[in-house]
Amino acid sequence: xxxxxxxxxxxxxxxxxxxxxxxxxxxxxxxxxxxxxxxxxxxxxxxxxxxxxxxxxxxxxxxxxxxxxxxxxxxxxxxxxxxxxxxxxxxxxxxxxxxxxxxxxxxxxxxxxxxxxxxxxxxxxxxxxxxxxxxxxxxxxxxxxxxxxxxxxxxxxxxxxxxxxxxxxxxxxxxxxxxxxxxxxxxxxxxxxxxxxxxxxxxxxxxxxxxxxxxxxxxxxxxxxxxxxxxxxxxxxxxxxxxxxxxxxxxxxxxxxxxxxxxxxxxxxxxxxxxxxxxxxxxxxxxxxxxxxxxxxxxxxxxxxxxxxxxxxxxxxxxxxxxxxxxxxxxxxxxxxxxxxxxxxxxxxxxxxxxxxxxxxxxxxxxxxxxxxxxxxxxxxxxxx
Numbered sequence: 001x002x003x004x005x006x007x008x009x010x011x012x013x014x015x016x017x018x019x020x021x022x023x024x025x026x027x028x029x030x031x032x033x034x035x036x037x038x039x040x041x042x043x044x045x046x047x048x049x050x051x052x053x054x055x056x057x058x059x060x061x062x063x064x065x066x067x068x069x070x071x072x073x074x075x076x077x078x079x080x081x082x083x084x085x086x087x088x089x090x091x092x093x094x095x096x097x098x099x100x101x102x103x104x105x106x107x108x109x110x111x112x113x114x115x116x117x118x119x120x121x122x123x124x125x126x127x128x129x130x131x132x133x134x135x136x137x138x139x140x141x142x143x144x145x146x147x148x149x150x151x152x153x154x155x156x157x158x159x160x161x162x163x164x165x166x167x168x169x170x171x172x173x174x175x176x177x178x179x180x181x182x183x184x185x186x187x188x189x190x191x192x193x194x195x196x197x198x199x200x201x202x203x204x205x206x207x208x209x210x211x212x213x214x215x216x217x218x219x220x221x222x223x224x225x226x227x228x229x230x231x232x233x234x235x236x237x238x239x240x241x242x243x244x245x246x247x248x249x250x251x252x253x254x255x256x257x258x259x260x261x262x263x264x265x266x267x268x269x270x271x272x273x274x275x276x277x278x279x280x281x282x283x284x285x286x287x288x289x290x291x292x293x294x295x296x297x298x299x300x301x302x303x304x305x306x307x308x309x310x311x312x313x314x315x316x317x318x319x320x321x322x323x324x325x326x327x328x329x330x331x332x333x334x335x336x337x338x339x340x341x342x343x344x345x346x347x348x349x350x351x352x353x354x355x356x357x358x359x360x361x362x363x364x365x366x367x368x369x370x371x372x373x374x375x376x377x378x379x380x381x382x383x384x385x
Contacts, residue, residue: 034073034366034373036112037150038279038324041193042233045281047367050328052343055355055372055384061095063088066362067375070110070150070324072118073368077132079118080363080373080381081107087120087128088381089135092368095383099135103128110150110190110364112158115172119158121147127160127168129175139175143168150190150230152198154212159198161187167200169215179215184208190230190279192238194261199238201227207240207257209264219264224253225275229324233261234282237306241276241289250275256289258309268309277322278334278364282306283346288332290321299336301325301349315349317342324364328372335361335374341384357382 029035038045065083072079077098078090083106089098105123112119118132123146129138145164152159157178158170167181185204192199197209197218205223210216229241238261244250256270274291281288287306290299299317304310319338326333331352332344337360343353363375371385 032369034071034368035114036072036153037070037110037190037364038230038232039326039366041152041154043190043192043230043279044232044234045279045324045326045364046283047326047328050367051370052328052331052333052372053353055341055343055353057355057357058371058383058385059095060380060382061088061090061097062380064379065106066377066379067381068108068362068377069120069375070364071366071373071375071381072111072113073366073373074113074132078366078373078381078383079111079113079132080375081109081111081120082375082379083107085122085124087111087118087130087135089118089132090381092371092373092383095381101128101130101135101137105146108148109160112151112153114153115156117172119151119153119172121149121151121160121162123148125162127151127158127170127175129158129172141168141170141175141177145186148188152191152193154193157212159191159193159212161189161191161200163187165202167191167198167210167215181210181215182217188226188228192231192233194233194238197261199231199233199261201231201240201242203227205242207231207259209261221257221259221264221266223257224251225255229276230279232280232282232287234306236260237267237282239280239282239287239289241278241280243275243277244273250293255291256280256304256309258287258306270304270309277320279324281325281327281332283327286312286346288325288327288346290317290325290334292320301332301344303346303349313349315344319360323361323374326365326367328367333365333367333372335363335365335376337361339376341365341372341374355384
């Protein structure tokens with residue numbers, strides 16, 4: 001076993017579905033589960049079975065530091081981290097605390113739950129795996145940089161990026177390293193899995209695919225800016241969003257790029273002085289992305305044709321947005337820096353509902369059993385139904 005992997009004994013305490021529907025059956029978890037960031041390893045962010053109306057806060061749990069991590073929901077339990085370095089397990093029914101675990105750095109990474117374990121990263125440079133029922137540590141894996149990226153779990157393997165510029169794959173059961181990628185710029189974004197490939201981007205704007213089996217490089221596309229948002233994988237397409245380096249005077253750049261995930265061939269790209277801070281989402285024949293624009297940033301939700309990037313609609317949103325939108329039924333749901341949870345129509349982008357929560361919402365929403373879960377900077381996790 002690698003000296004960076006420690007055992008428990010060594011640890012200190014509107015859609016046009018077509019064939020897309022069949023593809024979704026293969027990648028989307030069973031109804032009632034949202035076990036990792038964006039729900040699945042393809043980072044789809046889809047809950048087509050959802051039905052949301054006039055949302056109200058059912059309960060909130062005070063966790064102390066800002067809840068920037070996005071929750072995972074599995075087995076009637078909500079798992080989420082906070083800026084004080086804690087990972088919490090809460091009852092999905094009423095928010096009561098089941099257990100907590102302390103790390104030595106902020107937990108921005110969103111947890112993934114699989115095979116009785118909850119896995120997440122910390123700014124203290126470790127990837128942790130805890131017993132999902134008790135919170136007892138099972139293993140941890142040391143990287144050489146903060147782990148902001150949220151892990152993907154597929155076929156018994158955990159894949160996560162580190163700010164040390166490497167993508168790591170560890171065996172879920174015991175943390176044994178399976179491979180690590182070549183070192184490049186820091187990785188903030190959460191990796192997405194497309195078949196036998198892992199897609200990710202880095203802080204120099206380069207988009208890459210590596211082999212899921214051994215981490216070897218398959219293709220790369222050089223870009224400008226930074227890729228901090230997770231790519232999203234659809235049927236024969238993957239979409240990357242890019243953030244401009246300068247927030248004051250953003251330069252023109254390829255802010256949205258659609259590629260063939262197997263070959264890296266660019267299918268289309270959009271070029272403008274915009275930044276993308278949150279993962280796009282693909283729904284039917286459209287891709288939805290929220291852009292940040294200008295010296296005094298405004299956020300705009302854009303509904304685009306998935307085939308060619310053509311703009312179908314755009315809708316301005318109050319407050320900067322780095323909360324990745326989820327599609328709940330036919331409604332887009334995300335938080336914003338105006339402190340509200342926004343719900344907009346996937347048909348035309350028009351507001352369906354606005355729910356005030358806190359000063360700012362960085363966390364991305366999770367959906368399970370008719371309820372929406374999201375964190376906020378006031379130190380609370382909110383449950384809405």
